[in-house]
Amino acid sequence: MSIVLSEEIADKLDDSLHKLIEESGATYAMLTDMGGNLLSKAGDEDFDGAALAVLTAANFAATKEIASLIGEKDFSLLFHRGENENVHFTKITTEIILIVLFKPYLSLGLLRLKVDGIKDELNEILEA
């Protein structure tokens, strides 16, 4: 089954991502599905967004295999620390991933709180 995003739903997703960026101070946020299809994005993008979506899906798929190797069902959260940018990945539904880019001076705890706060909202929009 294909995913069809109406203008209304796409707008709502964009608004939620913008709100997340504003409230958390993150640089960039993106929603992608497990097949690597970009659904929505907000923030400054000076890189190839389509590639980020695809590599994120692949990253999740690979870590899922790691999870099953050590007897876990899944990892619902991934975090990569960089010198100038950090990346935080969270599963919103079984099929959708939220990617947030943020500067190392931002607190990871605060970002997690804000991401948790927006998870239900995104879920509701996606289920509509």
Add this chain to the structure above:
Amino acid sequence: MAIINFKEKIIQIKIVYYGPGRSGKTTNLQYLYNSLKEKFKDDLPSKLITIDTQGDRTLFFDFFPIELGKINGLDLKLQLYTTPGQVMYESTRRLVLKGVDGVVFVADSLASREEANLDSFQNLKDNLQHHKLTLNDIKLVFQWNKRDLEKNGIPLLDSETMDKQLNSELRTKAFPSSATDGTNVFKTLNVAAKMTVESVIEKLLDQKQNLPN
């Protein structure tokens, strides 16, 4: 799984190049990428992403997005992937098939690779099954690759034999090709893209009709 975004006016479709190890899946994508890069110079918006081992074998996948003009006012974006062909990379091969809409099966024309083609085709069916799909749920086009080796006197399977062995069930389009010199590389993609887009749109119309009012 195709995605349609009415806000961005995009329809996005996933096509996977499948086939045995060393049959030329990555070479297909490299040829497409290099030709487009030459044509558009620095204006080509997307890059070829390759995750491979230190040798030239694909470890995870290659990925290359192409924009193919408009269809019903929507920008058509093709996401092209290859799978790792080597038998040991089973789990990653399965992962790349997630959400696939169309497959280009790149078969190796070398006579010595006859069995590898058959094994890989069976493997494709098994891995589709893992995603609860059959060959009937997707569109597939065959490519009989490495035809250029014929002139070097290397023993190849003839196209009829390959067609009989792999395509007797599906009776779909098949193209003799050479991914190294580019023979039928664009043609294969064009036909695969056209068939896949048509079937995705057909499925979407069905999906729409079946929605409760």
